[in-house]
Amino acid sequence: MELTKRISLFGRTRALEKEIDDFLDKLSQGSLLFKIAIRVYLNDGCTPDFETKLHDVNKMESDADHLRRAIETKLYAQTLIPESRGDVLGLIENLDKLLNLYEGSLWAFSIEKPDIPEEFHHDFENLTDMSVQAAESLVLASRAFFRNPDAVGDHNHKVMFFEKEADKVSSKLKHAIFGSDLHLSRKTHLRNFVEHIDNVADLAEDIADRLAIYTIKRTI
Amino acid sequence: MDLSVLIFLTSGLFLGWALGANDAANVFGTAVGTRMVRFSTAAIICSIFVILGAVNSGAGAAHTLGKLGAIDALSGAFMAAFSAALAVYSMTKAGLPVSTTQAIVGGIIGWNLFSGTPTDHGTLIKILSTWIVCPLLAAGISIILFKATTAVLKRANLHLLRTDSYTRIGLLLAGAFGAYSLGANNIGNVMGVFIPASPFTDFNVLGLFTLSSIQQLFLLGAIAIAVGVMIYSKRVMQTVGGGLMPLSPVAAWVVVVSHSLVLFLFASQGLESFLISHGLPTIPLVPVSSSQAVVGAVMGIAILKGGRGIRWRVLGRIGAGWVVTPIIAGLVCFVGLFFLQNVFDQKVHAGGPGEEPMAMVKYASPEIKTPNVAMRSQ
Numbered sequence: 169m170e171l172t173k174r175i176s177l178f179g180r181t182r183a184l185e186k187e188i189d190d191f192l193d194k195l196s197q198g199s200l201l202f203k204i205a206i207r208v209y210l211n212d213g214c215t216p217d218f219e220t221k222l223h224d225v226n227k228m229e230s231d232a233d234h235l236r237r238a239i240e241t242k243l244y245a246q247t248l249i250p251e252s253r254g255d256v257l258g259l260i261e262n263l264d265k266l267l268n269l270y271e272g273s274l275w276a277f278s279i280e281k282p283d284i285p286e287e288f289h290h291d292f293e294n295l296t297d298m299s300v301q302a303a304e305s306l307v308l309a310s311r312a313f314f315r316n317p318d319a320v321g322d323h324n325h326k327v328m329f330f331e332k333e334a335d336k337v338s339s340k341l342k343h344a345i346f347g348s349d350l351h352l353s354r355k356t357h358l359r360n361f362v363e364h365i366d367n368v369a370d371l372a373e374d375i376a377d378r379l380a381i382y383t384i385k386r387t388i
Numbered sequence: 389m390d391l392s393v394l395i396f397l398t399s400g401l402f403l404g405w406a407l408g409a410n411d412a413a414n415v416f417g418t419a420v421g422t423r424m425v426r427f428s429t430a431a432i433i434c435s436i437f438v439i440l441g442a443v444n445s446g447a448g449a450a451h452t453l454g455k456l457g458a459i460d461a462l463s464g465a466f467m468a469a470f471s472a473a474l475a476v477y478s479m480t481k482a483g484l485p486v487s488t489t490q491a492i493v494g495g496i497i498g499w500n501l502f503s504g505t506p507t508d509h510g511t512l513i514k515i516l517s518t519w520i521v522c523p524l525l526a527a528g529i530s531i532i533l534f535k536a537t538t539a540v541l542k543r544a545n546l547h548l549l550r551t552d553s554y555t556r557i558g559l560l561l562a563g564a565f566g567a568y569s570l571g572a573n574n575i576g577n578v579m580g581v582f583i584p585a586s587p588f589t590d591f592n593v594l595g596l597f598t599l600s601s602i603q604q605l606f607l608l609g610a611i612a613i614a615v616g617v618m619i620y621s622k623r624v625m626q627t628v629g630g631g632l633m634p635l636s637p638v639a640a641w642v643v644v645v646s647h648s649l650v651l652f653l654f655a656s657q658g659l660e661s662f663l664i665s666h667g668l669p670t671i672p673l674v675p676v677s678s679s680q681a682v683v684g685a686v687m688g689i690a691i692l693k694g695g696r697g698i699r700w701r702v703l704g705r706i707g708a709g710w711v712v713t714p715i716i717a718g719l720v721c722f723v724g725l726f727f728l729q730n731v732f733d734q735k736v737h738a739g740g741p742g743e744e745p746m747a748m749v750k751y752a753s754p755e756i757k758t759p760n761v762a763m764r765s766q
Binding site: 178185318 | 423542545548
């Protein structure tokens, strides 16, 4: 009976591995959708196409939530990876917050419909690129955490790099916004949206820092 | 069957129970301590394989112990086993992994001193040397095994969850092997002193195989060990599992395998004959301390990590326990023999005064070299 239980454990392990991979896929797809949605908004405004992208990100976030709960429940119910369980849960929950940020940010675009002057479009696109690349590198670092801990450092290094770049673009953009002739209310409104996007890179960096610690713990 | 023999055997069963409560922790302590294996699963597997190891391969190491002091009266054997059991039990109460081997050696020397029998220094030195060699060997094996395992895992790039599953299976298999080795190596501590008084006769099981009198005696002792594992080993398991040094599940596996290999090396008659047949130096078949083996293995991992994370206080307490255990057992045995002889009028050694429940054959007689050779009490 014990043997049957152990054999079936491999099946359950494989299923859980797949769920974790699926979760990371959702995050990666969410990042790409976020990037496309911002581009669509900057080019065409709050069009049905943008709303479709927002809907897609919502669905992605909701699917990821289901997966996160399933992963958490299985990890505890099957008492798997007792040493790393807390770390894996922390990682998954923090990664889920990234999807929440994408969703919240796109909802803000949809509800508040900021009027972004043409001259800032390039920097907004640039900022989105840097933030999304930081998140993408984090996804790669997270995958490496599960399969190849030695590679986590390489990916984390890129997360840090893109976060720094995002910070530079965001500071430059804020200077440009507040140096313009726009009304103060519009300036602060636009600044909020710069921060919405920049927050993605900041959170990615925070998670990467924690991931570095989890990885050290795994190798001890 | 003489009823008094069974009464005297109870101290052996007490020692078996104490060994199960204490030494089983060494086999599955790290697995349970790292929460990779549930205590109930560990206890069941450990019990089954201790019994198999004791009955199937228990004779080799038991024979050496008999040479140390040929206890020639049943009451004396009773007190030697009882004093050892008491020493191990007191250490178990303190949650410390101790050596049943050291305890029984202490008990036998106590008997030797009381009865005026000279201790066989050659055998004593052989046993004492294993108290140093055993932890060193375990540390060496664990260092090599840990390096090899981590290198293989690095190349395999397994998913964290897959590594976890494999480690669990590995811990269960290594634990089963460890329990088998523990039974084979340490049953001599539990029942060795009673072999000359074995009340059993050969017994044929459904025409399939025959259990010799010694195997039946070992089976009884092994059942006592299993009971000790089941009902009293959890606390020491926790000390071994996490008290000495925090271990990763893979390191826990390395510790269990190293410990099991060391016990196996000191118990395997098959390996001994293989080495002899190839003209290689043999490893003495001596009951070694599984506690020393497991602590040695953990220290091996600690050395690899530059000594970080060792809880020196716990290590100091364990070390003190190892020194105190044979002393307690020796003293209790000496005092207990005095009372048995002078208060209860029991003959505690062949040349002593008092009544003897039954005659004993000379312990280290050639007939008991293998368990398959039938040996009847005379």
